[in-house]
Amino acid sequence: MAKLGGWTGKILRVNLTTGVFTYEDTSKYKNLVGGMGIGYKIMFDEVKAGTKAFDPANKMIFATGPLTGSGVPCSSRTNITSLLPSNPYNAVSDSHMGGNFAAVMKYAGYDAIIIEGVSKKPVYLNIKDAKVTLEDASFVWGQGIYNSTAQIASRVGKEACIAAIGQAGENMVNLSVIMNGHSHSAGGHGGIMGSKKLKAIAISGTGSVKMAGTGEEWYNLNQYMLKGIIGANNQHVVPSTPQPWAEYNNKGSRWTAKKGLTWGAANEPIETGECNATDQNKIGYRTMKSTFDFGDVAEKYTVRMGGCQSCPIRCHSEMDIPNLEKFGVSRYASNTCMGYFSPFGVMFNGVKDQFEKGDAKMIGGTLGSQLADDYGVWCNYGNIGRDLKYAYESGTLKKVIPAEEYDSIPWDKLMNGDPSFLIDFYKRVALKIGEFSHMGDGSYWLAKRWKFGQEFWDSHDVGLWSPLGFPKHHSSEAGAQVGAILSCMFNRDAQSHTHMNFIGSGLPINVQKSIAKEKWGSETALDAPLNYTPMNEYKAKFAKWSVIRNCLHDSLTLCNWMWPMTTSPLKSRNYRGDTALESKFLSLVTGEKISEVQLDLAGERIFTLHRALTVKQMGTTDMRGKHDLMCAWVFDMDPDKKAFTPGTIKMDRADMVIALTMFYKEMGWDEKTGAPTRATLERLSLKDVADQLDKLKLLP
Amino acid sequence: MEKESIKVVVDLIRESSSNGKFIKYEDLNKEPISLKDDDITKVIENITLDPEYADIVKRQGKEHSYLYSNKKMTENYASIVFRVEEKELLKLLVETVRYESKTYPRPTTISLFSESPFNFNNQQVCDFLKQIIEKGEYSDILKTKASNGSEYLYSSKYLTNDYAVALTQWIEVDQFLTP
Numbered sequence: 072m073a074k075l076g077g078w079t080g081k082i083l084r085v086n087l088t089t090g091v092f093t094y095e096d097t098s099k100y101k102n103l104v105g106g107m108g109i110g111y112k113i114m115f116d117e118v119k120a121g122t123k124a125f126d127p128a129n130k131m132i133f134a135t136g137p138l139t140g141s142g143v144p145c146s147s148r149t150n151i152t153s154l155l156p157s158n159p160y161n162a163v164s165d166s167h168m169g170g171n172f173a174a175v176m177k178y179a180g181y182d183a184i185i186i187e188g189v190s191k192k193p194v195y196l197n198i199k200d201a202k203v204t205l206e207d208a209s210f211v212w213g214q215g216i217y218n219s220t221a222q223i224a225s226r227v228g229k230e231a232c233i234a235a236i237g238q239a240g241e242n243m244v245n246l247s248v249i250m251n252g253h254s255h256s257a258g259g260h261g262g263i264m265g266s267k268k269l270k271a272i273a274i275s276g277t278g279s280v281k282m283a284g285t286g287e288e289w290y291n292l293n294q295y296m297l298k299g300i301i302g303a304n305n306q307h308v309v310p311s312t313p314q315p316w317a318e319y320n321n322k323g324s325r326w327t328a329k330k331g332l333t334w335g336a337a338n339e340p341i342e343t344g345e346c347n348a349t350d351q352n353k354i355g356y357r358t359m360k361s362t363f364d365f366g367d368v369a370e371k372y373t374v375r376m377g378g379c380q381s382c383p384i385r386c387h388s389e390m391d392i393p394n395l396e397k398f399g400v401s402r403y404a405s406n407t408c409m410g411y412f413s414p415f416g417v418m419f420n421g422v423k424d425q426f427e428k429g430d431a432k433m434i435g436g437t438l439g440s441q442l443a444d445d446y447g448v449w450c451n452y453g454n455i456g457r458d459l460k461y462a463y464e465s466g467t468l469k470k471v472i473p474a475e476e477y478d479s480i481p482w483d484k485l486m487n488g489d490p491s492f493l494i495d496f497y498k499r500v501a502l503k504i505g506e507f508s509h510m511g512d513g514s515y516w517l518a519k520r521w522k523f524g525q526e527f528w529d530s531h532d533v534g535l536w537s538p539l540g541f542p543k544h545h546s547s548e549a550g551a552q553v554g555a556i557l558s559c560m561f562n563r564d565a566q567s568h569t570h571m572n573f574i575g576s577g578l579p580i581n582v583q584k585s586i587a588k589e590k591w592g593s594e595t596a597l598d599a600p601l602n603y604t605p606m607n608e609y610k611a612k613f614a615k616w617s618v619i620r621n622c623l624h625d626s627l628t629l630c631n632w633m634w635p636m637t638t639s640p641l642k643s644r645n646y647r648g649d650t651a652l653e654s655k656f657l658s659l660v661t662g663e664k665i666s667e668v669q670l671d672l673a674g675e676r677i678f679t680l681h682r683a684l685t686v687k688q689m690g691t692t693d694m695r696g697k698h699d700l701m702c703a704w705v706f707d708m709d710p711d712k713k714a715f716t717p718g719t720i721k722m723d724r725a726d727m728v729i730a731l732t733m734f735y736k737e738m739g740w741d742e743k744t745g746a747p748t749r750a751t752l753e754r755l756s757l758k759d760v761a762d763q764l765d766k767l768k769l770l771p
Numbered sequence: 772m773e774k775e776s777i778k779v780v781v782d783l784i785r786e787s788s789s790n791g792k793f794i795k796y797e798d799l800n801k802e803p804i805s806l807k808d809d810d811i812t813k814v815i816e817n818i819t820l821d822p823e824y825a826d827i828v829k830r831q832g833k834e835h836s837y838l839y840s841n842k843k844m845t846e847n848y849a850s851i852v853f854r855v856e857e858k859e860l861l862k863l864l865v866e867t868v869r870y871e872s873k874t875y876p877r878p879t880t881i882s883l884f885s886e887s888p889f890n891f892n893n894q895q896v897c898d899f900l901k902q903i904i905e906k907g908e909y910s911d912i913l914k915t916k917a918s919n920g921s922e923y924l925y926s927s928k929y930l931t932n933d934y935a936v937a938l939t940q941w942i943e944v945d946q947f948l949t950p
């Protein structure tokens with residue numbers, strides 16, 4: 072395997088119970104590519120059905136892929152696979168983090184790290200190339216991620232990349248994260264590290280990723296992508312304001328650079344200017360995310376945009392807000408998207424402007440993100456705030472929390488828009504203080520414990536997509552049945568951006584439809600925003616393609632918030648991107664030619680393996696009836712409107728039954744149950760998986 | 772006419788286009804080009820005939836003639852700049868709203884018109900909105916408002932009211948619930 076470029080060829084297995092390290096060849100996972108593919112296979116083969124997330128028998132796999140660390144744009148993603156404690160079945164899920172961790176893992180010589188067993192005492196894993204040790208972590212156990220990372224770095228060297236948990240993970244809070252760098256977190260699995268008393272993984276790597284192609288070939292392919300195909304954050308390909316070089320524009324675009332817009336807190340403010348699509352030296356200026364997230368007030372507090380290794384996009388805003396120190400946190404904040412929005416969502420009654428007009432969202436978001444990140448609290452894609460709102464407004468909190476504890480919670484701050492409420496909120500959740508701390512259980516377990524009424528599940532405002540307890544995330548609001556299908560497929564919110572990046576590209580609908588026709592067979596694969604039509608086979612193809620690419624990206628690894636390159640900002644390309652770029656880069660890196668179709672087949676294999684694993688863990692083939700479920704609001708919202716009329720995302724029950732059937736057919740799964748068939752598993756070289764499911768009587 | 776002089780003019784047109792501006796014929800009388808009227812005519816004739824300068828486009832207004840490069844400025848953008856130069860601002864607003872309602876489709880945020888190259892001030896926008904109500908020919912241009920107070924315009928020729936209202940709310944508020 073090591074003779075091929077891309078992979079290192081080595082997987083490290085760490086047994087925390089025995090303290091023994093062993094090594095395996097990555098080659099047995101080659102047809103599963105890497106990342107998520109490796110993770111799911113190990114979970115399928117080695118973790119028995121019925122195992123719970125915090126059981127010693129559970130495992131965690133930190134995995135990269137052949138493109139990680141190779142210099143492909145947007146390729147430093149770590150995929151973490153394990154059981155998910157917030158899921159009612161503790162079914163498998165994958166979480167991902169950006170930053171530098173993945174690339175450094177490759178430079179240290181590892182494609183994946185398997186964590187198994189339980190340490191007797193708190194430890195951290197220290198990896199310096201081939202040297203691997205388990206070190207005492209008692210000096211940081213009980214501390215937040217920021218200080219723990221700094222303390223560990225002071226011992227292992229500042230060049231190390233450290234992924235750590237905070238108090239939330241240590242206390243096995245279901246909603247907890249693992250984080251590397253200052254803001255790159257993976258949601259849902261922090262408690263598993265806590266259950267194994269593994270505080271952190273510190274990696275230093277002095278190696279490199281071997282590449283089969285020549286430097287010139289590599290340069291040319293990179294230039295091809297950077298000069299005319301890559302857009303801005305989320306692969307938005309039009310600017311947010313009219314600009315001379317651009318035919319189109321879209322207010323919702325993350326290509327926010329424009330004349331007069333500056334990184335205002337830089338040492339000498341830096342103007343983003345208008346970033347022409349062919350100027351690859353200004354790609355990093357295209358997305359001014361701070362003002363996109365917080366409004367104009369954020370401009371003067373923006374130092375720069377930051378992000379992950381090998382990513383030109385830079386989607387994390389790095390802010391210097393001196394007034395944050397008044398809350399007892401650092402003046403320096405960095406994050407993006409839900410990292411900021413979720414804490415602001417916890418403040419469900421709004422936040423008042425704190426120090427100047429219009430700063431409410433910025434202060435609430437940057438304060439909350441630091442608290443959440445340091446304690447290591449996850450948010451279930453923002454639903455923790457909506458859970459709180461429901462629990463408060465329904466009177467549930469007053470019923471279930473003992474009076475003394477209830478009175479100790481600063482409700483006046485919450486109601487008066489004082490974001491210092493968040494200081495108390497995250498502390499209680501992370502340190503498991505009192506009954507209130509069950510807010511960290513996740514929506515499903517919370518609803519069960521506090522006996523939420525059916526209206527909790529049926530409410531559009533609460534926004535839960537599935538009765539399994541995860542929220543909408545580019546669901547029916549993103550591409551009608553396509554988003555809806557994708558949202559049913561995983562064991563948490565789908566984290567799938569393939570379809571959303573295309574839908575949100577900013578191009579007019581007719582341009583998008585013409586691309587849809589080329590890719591999935593008909594213009595009818597894509598509906599106009601909020602103007603949906605009944606299900607058809609082309610939408611099923613679009614959905615299949617979307618989820619396969621998502622799985623591929625989490626295996627290669629590439630950032631699915633950018634890839635695939637379905638569109639381009641260039642009129643000269645007729646706005647067509649190049650969806651064969653993944654296979655082109657992979658061929659160049661590995662030296663083994665692989666076509667777009669062949670690589671998509673690998674993605675199909677990985678996703679079907681996930682499905683098989685879910686069947687195994689749930690102990691049923693009835694995916695349609697037990698897993699691929701949607702909450703009632705999806706169909707009952709907008710009661711004065713009919714589905715498939717302009718102005719509503721309301722879906723139709725009968726139509727979604729057809730949608731799932733069409734999707735199952737596309738995937739080669741049983742059309743009645745949605746379970747993978749033996750024929751499909753064998754077609755995808757997963758005969759061993761079919762055999763095991765057969766033994767368990769879990770084939771349809 | 773020297774080739775070098777022509778190139779200087781073309782470079783100026785292209786650079787101005789990159790910056791979102793037309794060159795008017797009379798701009799070529801001024802520094803740094805400083806051509807006489809006869810020479811301007813010769814230069815433009817030469818530019819028109821030279822395939823190397825096929826991107827230079829002439830556009831005739833009511834009183835002025837304009838030059839821009841379609842390599843550096845798209846036709847859509849040029850159409851906006853033309854209306855601004857011709858001071859046909861109400862017409863521009865209406866055309867923009869109708870274009871967006873038809874093409875994307877989406878309602879148009881009123882804040883768009885404060886951006887370059889529109890650069891309308893608040894008073895102008897208020898005046899235009901009054902005129903739209905008064906003039907029957909613009910009766911398809913209607914207003915919506917998102918829950919955060921942001922105002923939008925749409926054309927009922929292309930969007931129903933329900934659709935425009937829902938899109939307005941989506942653009943301003945709902946899409947940020949799932950970033």
